[in-house]
Amino acid sequence: MKSEIQLRGSIDLGTTKISAMVAEVRGTHLRIIGVGTAPSEGLKQGMIVDIEQTAAVLNRVVGEAEQMAGLSAARVYNVGVGGEHIRSMNSRGVVAIPDLNTEIDEEDVGRALRAAQKFSLPYDREIIHTLAQEFIVDAQRGIRQPTGMYGSRLEARVHVVTASRPALDNVAKALRLAGVEMGEMVVEPLASGYAVLDDDEREMGVMLLDIGGGTTDVALFVDGGVAASGVIGLGGNNITNDLAYGLRTSQHDAEAIKIQHGCAMTSMVNAGETVDVPVIGFRGNRRVTKHLLAGIIEPRVEELFSLINQQISENGLKKAIGAGVVLTGGSAMLGGIRELAEQVFGLPARVGSPREVDGLSEVVNHPKFATGVGLLCLDGQLDARRPQGVTGTKRLRHSFNQLKRAIASFI
Secondary structure, eight states: OOOOOEEEEEEEEOSSEEEEEEEEEETTEEEEEEEEEEEOOSEETTEESOHHHHHHHHHHHHHHHHHHHTOSSOOEEEEEEOSTTOEEEEEEEEEEOSOTTSOOOHHHHHHHHHHHTOSOOOTTEEEEEEEEEEEEETTEEEESOOTTOOOSEEEEEEEEEEEEHHHHHHHHHHHHHTTOEEEEEEEHHHHHHHHHOOHHHHHHOEEEEEEOSSOEEEEEEETTEEEEEEEESOOHHHHHHHHHHHHTOOHHHHHHHHHHHOBSOGGGSOTTOEEEEEOTTSSSEEEEEHHHHHHHHHHHHHHHHHHHHHHHHHTTOGGGOOSEEEEESGGGGSBTHHHHHHHHHSSOEEEOOOOSOEESHHHHOSGGGHHHHHHTTSSGGGGGGSOTTOOOEEOTTSOHHHHHHHHHHHO
């Protein structure tokens, strides 16, 4: 008996680009049939600053993806969210099992997960994910699925991700203005992880760095679940800004030079190679060495990696990263960035692109599409690939005005 084909959509709201994808899913097989992408407008460092501009771009890229896929009706789209408003923490919840002769069931697991969410949360924050790390039954640790077991005490240890409620409301409104029906909101590194990591890496311990234009999303996967996550307000745009200032050229030209000639390690550049750079205020170009370019780029990338390395070292998390570091996102294609990551972290590193994708694979087989592809893997029969206990925010049932009334009544 053949599996039924499902149609799914995804939207990646990035600082430098907004993309939409449509895919056919049969069982665990993903076939991308439509892609739309355009430069971002109305976003800054992953957050919406102009709703109408963002809605206009959304309408355009979703229309392109659906036209390419030959669809006449809109799909439900999972949406990747990011920005420095994303926060995370680890929590735990403990419940008693009243009858020792009764197996632990899904209701008991649900009670433990809800108990782990009972902590003080400001009214302007919202939980968007509760990711189970492990369950403990009495004194037995490391349990992933406690249902069917016997015990008197069930503890859930979870990773909780929260976001700014107004920021999420802005995303929901932009999608509504664009005529897009929304499914789940998912933090971007979690989505990217589904696309570029394999099960062995998540089991052994791996750190994913999703380096976008405005921010870098960090997620540590250990024993198959998420051990830690966070967002740093540095990305590829900072490198572009440094080049524009250092070379006295425009942002547009600096971005092109970064993509074509940039390298994150001066030791990998031939000192004799040169590049023509258009200089603001002067006619013609100025010739500079690639060694000079790398000398501008390397300190910024090293700063980013050093900040992350310091944090995971101080928190004792680095020792859990047995499989090394995986770099993804558009800025992961910068020359020499993998080698610099290995040098700073002292761990093996690789650049991750979406895997196990058919259809328009030649289009999306690039680190910059990792979030979009990962978002397509979040429903139906692909749920087995998700860390257990993922709870996504579903906002399509609530209008913006209903959310405003709910917040007002809470205050």
